Amino acid sequence: MEFDKLPTLSYERKMHRASLKLFLYFEYNPDIKKIIKETFYAKYSKTHRAWYILEASEIVKTLQTKLKGVAIVSEVITKRGVLKKSSVTKGKIKNISAENRLVLKQFREYLQGKRYSESTVMTYLMLVAGLVEYHNKMDLTRLDLPKVQEYVEKVFAPYKYSINTHRQFISAMKQFHEFYGTQIDTTQLFMPKKTRYLPTVLSKEEVLDILTVTANLKHRTILALLYSCGLRISEVLNLHIRDIDIDRRQLVVRGGKGRKDRYVILAETMVPLLSNYKMTYQPNGYLIYGRNFSQYSPESIRAFLRKSCKKAKIKKRVTPHTLRHSYATHLLESGIDLRYIQELLGHAKPETTMIYTHVAKKDLLSIKSPLDIALKELATKMRGGGFLSNQ
Structure with missing residues (x-):
């Protein structure tokens, strides 16, 4: 196919569902659709009438590589996120001088x-x-x-x-x-008050169910690292072989959020799993790698996590960050001091870590509901005859 006859795929970056996404616009083409769905796990938004993928480092370059010879990839920025089909075919761009x-x-x-x-x-x-x-x-x-x-x-x-x-x-x-x-x-300039959402947290049983149904060794290792070390998805993807110290049971996170390094405890149960993974995949450079030993794709992690949750029959909306939230909450419920949890998570402010006190159930379960107290008192009166004797 000649270059000038290739279809055009236009993209723009914009916020969607609380994170930056890359929206893709193109005239219907089965080849393009297959590539963006299978390689980038693209989703379709009925609201925006477009396919979208998660924004990530070098994502456009990867998109251009995968669609080479299939489509021309070009940026198009549209007014207030609205793009008509005619705009794509005519190659119009944002109305900026x-x-x-x-x-x-x-x-x-x-x-x-x-x-x-x-x-x-x-x-x-x-x-x-x-x-x-x-x-x-x-x-x-x-x-x-x-x-x-x-x-x-x-x-x-x-x-x-x-x-x-x-x-x-x-x-x-x-x-x-x-x-x-x-x-x-x-x-x-008016700054609206920040929205505070309580994080979704899995139970320990649900986490184990997810790991159990994840048969692929690489996938299971990634999910186990996310939960057992409380890592962000970017931190898992950036891990190198040199960052794992099996003897000291430590893992060093380099250049985390805020460009901070930190040490994280490596769970005892992770040692045989990591040894098995390294023996099977023999990583060289990145601990978790994709094709040609390149950095693994975050979209792939999200995709197989969704499949594992479906197999485990978990109805909650689970993302890789949910495993980090669960890690922090379970530590708090186990009696670990909030200051240590802050250090392990790499939070700059203790207020950020404090959100887990709202979802930890250890202390909340010790609080009796007035309904439970009332029914207990009623049952006591009925057993002692006091309740009936007053009728």
């Missing part, structure tokens, strides 16, 4: 220079780009508080952006003001 595109490009470089993670850089860039497009015809140095408020009222509220996305937008605007020198009084 060349001058403002240069500003956004420089803003991205500015954020990268401040050493923000690529995920944070792209989130801030996309949020600011929405505002820039909305006020595209005006000089950006004239942006002020009323203009920002107008955008929030006309876009964020009607399209029901989450509170956390709204907070990210305010943080992004502060960075943009610092970079470009607008007329925005950043001290007056």
